[in-house]
Amino acid sequence: MYSPEDEAVEPLTTETCWELLSTAQVGRLALAAGGDIDIFPINFVAHEGALYFRTAPGTKLVELTANPRVALEIDEWDDDQALSVVAKGIAERLEKTAEIDAAEQLPLKPWIPTLKYRWVKITPETVSGLRFRRAAEPERF
Numbered sequence: 001m002y003s004p005e006d007e008a009v010e011p012l013t014t015e016t017c018w019e020l021l022s023t024a025q026v027g028r029l030a031l032a033a034g035g036d037i038d039i040f041p042i043n044f045v046a047h048e049g050a051l052y053f054r055t056a057p058g059t060k061l062v063e064l065t066a067n068p069r070v071a072l073e074i075d076e077w078d079d080d081q082a083l084s085v086v087a088k089g090i091a092e093r094l095e096k097t098a099e100i101d102a103a104e105q106l107p108l109k110p111w112i113p114t115l116k117y118r119w120v121k122i123t124p125e126t127v128s129g130l131r132f133r134r135a136a137e138p139e140r141f
Contacts, residue, residue: 012129017085022046024074031070033063045108054116085129094119
């Protein structure tokens with residue numbers, strides 16, 4: 001039997017996920033260290049199959065050193081739909097001068113007036129997403 005819920009959630013293709021990542025400006029970075037999970041809002045850029053962000057010394061860098069497995073989530077919505085994309089992979093701080101120089105050419109600047117001169121590259125192992133069709137809740141009874 002057909003139900004409106006059958007069309008309420010639709011998986012996104014990997015290509016669509018990357019298109020959304022390439023146009024997003026802000027995401028949430030989730031990482032685990034010391035038996036706890038932290039989530040940080042970050043601005044980032046997608047480039048050649050990787051995600052890059054800048055950060056200052058602090059918690060994110062310490063946690064990434066302890067456990068480089070991360071997830072980055074973005075979402076967007078309007079009156080008709082909501083989209084969610086999650087990229088899971090390995091984060092590494094860029095150390096080589098050539099890598100940093102190349103990253104400096106990417107169109108990414110800090111959103112707040114702080115020095116963020118450490119570059120981190122996330123190499124996704126999986127990228128997945130969902131489209132949620134928005135509508136009124138169906139009758140319950």
